[in-house]
Amino acid sequence: MSLLKTARRGLARALPTVRNITTLESTSTGSCPNLRDEFRLPRNFDYRVWFPMHMSVQMKKMEGKLRSVDLIVEVHDARIPVSGRNSTFMKQFCSIRPHVLVMNKMDLINLKKYRQPIEDYYRHEHGVTNIIWTDCKRRYSRALSGMQNMILDILTHEPRFNRSVKTEFQIMVVGIPNVGKSSLINTWRSINMGTKQSAVIEGARPGVTVRVQNRVRVLDKPPMYVLDTPGVLSPSTRNVNEVMKLALCDLILESATNPRYVADYLLYWLNRSGDYSYLKLLEIPGNPTDDIDKLLIRICTEKDFRVRCLTGLTYEDRWDFDRAIALFIKLFRKGIIKDCCLDRDLLRPYMD
Structure with a gap:
């Protein structure tokens, strides 16, 4: 089973139902989120797997x-x-x-x-x-x-x-x-x-x-x-940030990565760059967040992204995180975000 399918099944099991989700929405009143010092992937996720x-x-x-x-x-x-x-x-x-x-x-x-x-x-x-x-x-x-x-x-x-x-x-x-x-x-x-x-x-x-x-x-x-x-590709010389940049630019098959991690890296990169335009582009209220789960819930809430899931003998509405992830990543891949150069920090010595 691919990593993507495994992750999606785990996500579907973890998702709360629509009627119990409102308490998870961000209530932050600050203008900036508490930024992560660095981007990390789960220890059991090997980002060097795609080298056919x-x-x-x-x-x-x-x-x-x-x-x-x-x-x-x-x-x-x-x-x-x-x-x-x-x-x-x-x-x-x-x-x-x-x-x-x-x-x-x-x-x-x-x-x-x-x-x-x-x-x-x-x-x-x-x-x-x-x-x-x-x-x-x-x-x-x-x-x-x-x-x-x-x-x-x-x-x-x-x-x-x-x-x-x-x-x-x-x-x-x-x-x-x-x-x-x-x-x-x-x-x-x-x-x-x-x-x-x-x-x-x-x-x-x-x-x-x-x-x-x-x-x-x-x-x-x-x-x-x-x-x-x-x-x-030469994965042996890549670090986490380089691999996630490749994935964000759609240069690595999604089956070898995980769309949620890609969306999380995009959120991390935008916040570190001080670019909070994603809130306006996604038409979601509130302040920026550095928590990808909170952002996805807010997207699903505002866009009413739902999916019907069979739980036991009945169907329940759950938030469609996959659709929210795809919408968020699309902002970057389609050039909707105003500045899509991921290497701006590396180019800083050559910029005025």
Whole structure:
């Protein structure tokens, strides 16, 4: 049984009935909650469980393809520009081949506030200067054209790496799961080839691509091909905060985490950031709280989220915590919350 199913069954048993729940609502009169010093998960919850076998196997296959690859395009989620990166890419791929870093999902952060600090961070900490900002879901041709021109310029001026005669170019697209690698390829191909048909499978969940794909032609002159690769995580180097940031950005399968823990981390992060806008966005009265159960009860109460449960021989109304959790997390994933950059503390040295 998955961790998610186990947690949901436990939650259903623990939920009070609707008629007995009003006493649990927050009665705090302070303007700020008593904040936790740090975010903690239950001791028996292993956050390193999601590292499917295909990841390690496909990483080796990706390494085997490097001999025929001219350039690496690393796609990254702009909401976690520092903590979400897989350091293995830089060590094993980007140090061997020319490299372009694509910050995707730029529409989900305050670009005016974070673009320069993020670029300064990568320039000072990693020597990375080839950075492109995109939102592949909206198919911005301007950003993709800029990326393509940058790639062609790099390939023209970089050493050939054991490729004496060059009649075509081959690009490898890498990144952690669900950052938009397949969307980038399909958009790139659509703009250049004039077709809306997807060449590689894409989806709104991590783990859609599970193996290194056949190459896809994205440009005729000069001939340019792209290899789509599966998202690869390295959980051995992750701490609790990094893993929860990945889960909050929907970069880890929910079956490997637990939506309640993800919602709890979002609440913790918002309160630590001094952002209490979730109360207004959720249209719930009262003061902020740092207790996820109290917040979920208030959401259920205001939205009248109920579910019918069989208890013994009769049915009872219980609050639908699953629905409340989904609504709360949606505020972040859809960019409804005004500031969705989870690494703002890590970028502070580079901000004015």
